[in-house]
Amino acid sequence: MDCPSGVPHDAAGLFDSLYDELKRIAHRHLSSGRNTLATTALVHEAYLKLADVRVADEAHLLNLASRAMRQVLVDMARARGCDKRGAGLQLVTLDDRGDIRSPDEGLDVLALEQSLSRLERADARLAQVVQLHFFGGLSFPEMSRVLGVTERTVFRDWRTARALIHADLAQSAVAP
Numbered sequence: 001m002d003c004p005s006g007v008p009h010d011a012a013g014l015f016d017s018l019y020d021e022l023k024r025i026a027h028r029h030l031s032s033g034r035n036t037l038a039t040t041a042l043v044h045e046a047y048l049k050l051a052d053v054r055v056a057d058e059a060h061l062l063n064l065a066s067r068a069m070r071q072v073l074v075d076m077a078r079a080r081g082c083d084k085r086g087a088g089l090q091l092v093t094l095d096d097r098g099d100i101r102s103p104d105e106g107l108d109v110l111a112l113e114q115s116l117s118r119l120e121r122a123d124a125r126l127a128q129v130v131q132l133h134f135f136g137g138l139s140f141p142e143m144s145r146v147l148g149v150t151e152r153t154v155f156r157d158w159r160t161a162r163a164l165i166h167a168d169l170a171q172s173a174v175a176p
Helices: 011-030 039-050 058-082 109-122 124-135 140-147 151-174
Strands: none
Touching: 011 039, 011 058, 039 058, 058 109, 058 124, 058 140, 109 124, 109 151, 124 140, 124 151, 140 151
């Protein structure tokens, strides 16, 4: 479903064709965490953020949808944390496959968001790999297609990004 002769698509049209894939990605991400948001609601929230956006192709839309889902989840974590500092933060960990583990062994989404923002300033592609894999739930082959690089490169970027984020989070936890 690439654009013929480079003509951009509207996101709404591509959303329809990718709806099942977007729901699968949202479900995979939400099923491992303590979110009150339903899979369909997360996809629809992403749609609302992207409805008027022009996209080049499916890969571009998946990238934007991944970012929109990340923003929705971070906004929800911030809203829960506003009630009382530290209250209701969703705890997560980032493992080798990008899965979210149980809350008792994790870190909060806001700390991850801050770390990811720092990584984005240092290396945008590494941050994009984390965004696509962790927040978007894309597999290594899917990320390879979205980013236009080999799976080996994506895996190497994932390992590097994960190590940098873990180091950053450890340093942030020690800092006053």
